[in-house]
Amino acid sequence: xxxxxxxxSGKGGVGKTTITANLGVALxxxxxxxxxxxxxxxxxxxELILGMEGKSVTLHDVLSGDAEIEEAVYEGPGGVKxxxxxxxxxxxxxxxxxxxxxxxxxxxxxxxxxxxxxxAGLEKDxxxxxxxxxxxxxVTTPEVPSxxxxxxxxxxxxxxxxxxxxxxxxxxxxxxxxxTINEIETILEVPVIxxxxxxxxxSRAAAFGEPLVVRNPKSPTSNAIMQLAADLIGExxxxxxxxxxGVIAKLVQGLLGRR
Amino acid sequence: xxxxxxxxxxxxxxxxxxxxxxxxxxxKDKHNGFIRVTSGSLEGYILFKNGKQVAASYxxxxxxxxxxxxxxxxxxxxxxxxxxxxxxxxxxxxxxxxKPYLIEPGYDVYDVIGELKKSDDTEIExxxxxxxxxxSKRTLESESEITEEAIIENTQIIPEHPKNESKSIKKPxxxxxxxxxxxxxxxxxxxxxxxxxxxSSDSEVKLEQSNLSDTETSIIVDDSTYSKEDELEQxxxxxxxxxxxxxxxxxxxxxxxxxxVDDSTYSKESESEEKIQTQSETIEEIEKxxxxxxxxxxxxxxxxxxxxKYGIKEINENDVENILYSYNGxxxxxxxxxxxxxxxxxxxKKTVLGIPKxxxxxxxxxxxxxxxxxxxxxxxxEYESKGFFSRMIGESRDTENLRRQIINIAQIEIKKSxxxxxxIIDNFDINVEI
Numbered sequence: 001x002x003x004x005x006x007x008x009s010g011k012g013g014v015g016k017t018t019i020t021a022n023l024g025v026a027l028x029x030x031x032x033x034x035x036x037x038x039x040x041x042x043x044x045x046x047e048l049i050l051g052m053e054g055k056s057v058t059l060h061d062v063l064s065g066d067a068e069i070e071e072a073v074y075e076g077p078g079g080v081k082x083x084x085x086x087x088x089x090x091x092x093x094x095x096x097x098x099x100x101x102x103x104x105x106x107x108x109x110x111x112x113x114x115x116x117x118x119x120a121g122l123e124k125d126x127x128x129x130x131x132x133x134x135x136x137x138x139v140t141t142p143e144v145p146s147x148x149x150x151x152x153x154x155x156x157x158x159x160x161x162x163x164x165x166x167x168x169x170x171x172x173x174x175x176x177x178x179x180t181i182n183e184i185e186t187i188l189e190v191p192v193i194x195x196x197x198x199x200x201x202x203s204r205a206a207a208f209g210e211p212l213v214v215r216n217p218k219s220p221t222s223n224a225i226m227q228l229a230a231d232l233i234g235e236x237x238x239x240x241x242x243x244x245x246g247v248i249a250k251l252v253q254g255l256l257g258r259r
Numbered sequence: 260x261x262x263x264x265x266x267x268x269x270x271x272x273x274x275x276x277x278x279x280x281x282x283x284x285x286x287k288d289k290h291n292g293f294i295r296v297t298s299g300s301l302e303g304y305i306l307f308k309n310g311k312q313v314a315a316s317y318x319x320x321x322x323x324x325x326x327x328x329x330x331x332x333x334x335x336x337x338x339x340x341x342x343x344x345x346x347x348x349x350x351x352x353x354x355x356x357x358k359p360y361l362i363e364p365g366y367d368v369y370d371v372i373g374e375l376k377k378s379d380d381t382e383i384e385x386x387x388x389x390x391x392x393x394x395s396k397r398t399l400e401s402e403s404e405i406t407e408e409a410i411i412e413n414t415q416i417i418p419e420h421p422k423n424e425s426k427s428i429k430k431p432x433x434x435x436x437x438x439x440x441x442x443x444x445x446x447x448x449x450x451x452x453x454x455x456x457x458x459s460s461d462s463e464v465k466l467e468q469s470n471l472s473d474t475e476t477s478i479i480v481d482d483s484t485y486s487k488e489d490e491l492e493q494x495x496x497x498x499x500x501x502x503x504x505x506x507x508x509x510x511x512x513x514x515x516x517x518x519x520v521d522d523s524t525y526s527k528e529s530e531s532e533e534k535i536q537t538q539s540e541t542i543e544e545i546e547k548x549x550x551x552x553x554x555x556x557x558x559x560x561x562x563x564x565x566x567x568k569y570g571i572k573e574i575n576e577n578d579v580e581n582i583l584y585s586y587n588g589x590x591x592x593x594x595x596x597x598x599x600x601x602x603x604x605x606x607x608k609k610t611v612l613g614i615p616k617x618x619x620x621x622x623x624x625x626x627x628x629x630x631x632x633x634x635x636x637x638x639x640x641e642y643e644s645k646g647f648f649s650r651m652i653g654e655s656r657d658t659e660n661l662r663r664q665i666i667n668i669a670q671i672e673i674k675k676s677x678x679x680x681x682x683i684i685d686n687f688d689i690n691v692e693i
Binding site: 122127144147148151152155156159160174179180181182183185186187189191192195197220223224227236237238239 | 261263264265346347348349352355356561562565566569570571572573574579582583
């Protein structure tokens with residue numbers, strides 16, 4: 001049976017899309033038939049992170065009634081299937097969210113896991129994305145506003161009958177200014193299933209339109225996401241140790257630049 | 260220590276498992292993860308990486324002290340040990356997070372624990388009742404880096420609790436032990452028997468004594484209650500006072516008689532054999548029940564405290580209902596349709612009546628909610644009559660303009676009502692009769 005998992009946060013900018021994209025690729029590498037759907041129709045950027053912008057048919061077209069959902073499915077990095085939302089404002093004008101439900105019904109026929117990148121907030125588009133899922137991964141940073149919004153999202157999701165798989169703490173900085181893992185678990189009353197460290201490599205990978213788990217699989221963030229994916233499907237994962245480069249090697253790399 | 264909340268791979272009581280064997284197994288398995296040791300209200304962790312202890316905490320102790328305290332806690336029957344498995348990368352992360360608790364590299368903690376375990380079972384010889392033994396030493400020999408830990412414990416009267424005394428007995432093999440001596444009231448409850456044996460599991464003293472005069476006394480003292488190190492002496496005082504309180508509690512509960520040893524009593528009875536069972540189990544039971552009772556309360560209190568601390572508001576039911584009301588699963592029901600019809604009718608009528616020379620109007624809205632929202636809007640206008648000449652000049656043009664104006668008004672009202680879906684006006688058929 002297909003697992004439909006929404007990745008939601010409440011607050012915007014906490015790293016939902018980055019985690020969804022990388023988690024989708026990670027799940028694919030474990031052999032799971034995974035489809036990532038960008039339900040953030042207003043502020044879509046999954047396709048930018050995966051380097052798949054400019055596709056001819058997008059979710060906008062599907063929700064506008066101009067295309068079938070199957071036409072909007074593309075193969076992304078690591079074999080993950082992707083439904084980009086489309087980034088044109090014109091497409092956004094015409095969409096009808098009511099069509100999302102039917103589109104999802106068609107999508108789940110051929111995949112093991114459907115990951116939905118839910119929009120921020122609790123507007124109708126976000127609720128439609130959450131309500132369409134059976135499970136939800138709550139993404140938050142260890143900051144108060146983010147936790148506060150995550151709490152609202154969690155409560156609403158519970159009301160919609162969606163099971164909360166756990167919390168992913170993104171951009172953890174080991175800083176005492178922010179909330180600890182225990183505090184977050186206590187406030188949200190949901191177990192923390194992954195802690196993703198703050199990593200400049202994430203932004204760098206996004207700039208190059210490449211998922212981090214592909215671009216830099218040895219980074220702590222990649223390892224954390226791979227571990228999360230493994231945990232979701234009950235697999236085991238052996239983290240990849242980063243290369244221990246010598247000072248000269250680092251110097252040379254710095255001088256030559258790094259793509 | 261900061262540890263993740265995960266399911267333990269193994270849970271056991273201390274008396275059901277050999278702690279040193281467990282550590283051996285973990286070392287063999289190159290265990291990555293941690294163990295949690297819970298004894299009453301005290302909690303401790305040992306973090307393992309590849310089977311080696313890398314960090315530890317117990318109550319307010321950290322590092323090696325914590326390991327020692329945990330080893331002591333293992334002597335208590337109702338201490339719970341939980342083993343948690345983790346991958347290596349989370350362990351690295353936990354090492355990072357728990358830097359203050361890291362055990363210095365190169366220190367073989369396993370040996371320390373082993374030694375501590377041994378020391379717990381060490382038989383301590385009691386010399387002939389020496390009156391001058393007001394101070395005593397207890398030395399822990401360890402085969403590893405720990406060479407000798409001499410613990411000097413004085414027979415002391417705790418200022419706050421004059422009745423409490425700690426009795427020290429000098430051992431020939433330089434091992435020192437402390438026993439709690441009780442108040443006179445407690446003393447009276449002591450039941451002397453032939454083979455004196457004081458066993459304790461938690462704050463307990465296990466004391467086997469036989470023929471003190473010429474043979475040996477075997478005394479096992481739990482480390483959790485009795486400090487071994489000089490620097491912990493002060494803390495031990497408070498522990499003793501705590502013990503007194505606990506003993507008093509147990510008295511009131513009338514479960515088992517409290518047992519304590521007084522200096523004088525001890526010396527008297529040293530010539531005979533006695534067996535004394537301590538009250539530790541009772542104390543633990545009391546602690547347990549109180550812990551269980553308050554556990555759930557504490558959790559909620561903690562959460563509410565946290566919410567207050569960070570200024571996070573709990574979401575109330577009504578707010579959630581309001582949010583979901585706007586959502587409604589993505590469909591519009593018949594009640595909604597009627598409301599929309601009425602709202603649109605009133606809005607259009609009100610605006611149309613604002614046009615000069617419009618005497619009256621009737622607006623009829625019929626919505627259809629089959630595939631998507633669509634409908635018909637019929638607007639009937641009663642317009643002020645004009646003179647013959649005016650009618651001759653431009654009546655038809657005015658009427659046409661008015662019709663357009665009214666259609667525009669109706670479309671604007673629809674747009675206002677469906678701000679997020681302005682394209683919905685394409686689904687409406689608007690007719691105007693003047």
